[in-house]
């Protein structure tokens with residue numbers, strides 16, 4: 001599933017480029033939204049994000065596309081792949097700027113981890129099922 005954000009001046013660091021923390025906040029929030037729609041009724045929290053490496057600068061005015069898809073479901077956890085692309089002012093093609101995976105864990109009412117449902121229809125996937 002794709003979601004979008006626009007980079008505004010308040011998202012920039014003091015060098016004038018996108019602040020990495022702003023990007024991670026979007027990823028955490030958007031991936032959580034996608035996961036929560038895939039697992040309705042479940043309380044999900046972020047346990048980890050992998051391979052945080054910023055190799056591409058992003059400028060103000062860029063439209064970011066976050067491509068978020070489930071990659072693996074475990075017992076209590078589910079991992080999503082996140083690819084971020086940037087459409088910058090004046091450019092005609094989007095550019096790949098960031099990649100990570102983020103994992104969520106289901107909590108019960110006591111705040112302890114618990115198993116995810118065995119059967120899942122992923123609303124974020126066209127076919128609704130995870131093939132991997």
Ligand SMILES: CC(=O)SCCNC(=O)CCNC(=O)[C@H](O)C(C)(C)COP(=O)(O)OP(=O)(O)OC[C@H]1O[C@@H](n2cnc3c(N)ncnc32)[C@H](O)[C@@H]1OP(=O)(O)O
Pocket residue numbers: 028032044045046047048049073074075076077078103105107111112113
């Ligand atoms: C949307 C948000 O921003 S939420 C706010 C930020 N997140 C939080 O506050 C969560 C704080 N963390 C916690 O409360 C606890 O770690 C809990 C309850 C989520 C999990 O309890 P733990 O004892 O740490 O669980 P445990 O180590 O057994 O791991 C639970 C699952 O996460 C997986 N996991 C553990 N560490 C990692 C990691 N670094 N990366 C990916 N997955 C991991 C495990 O493999 C396991 O998955 P499985 O059940 O599918 O096999």
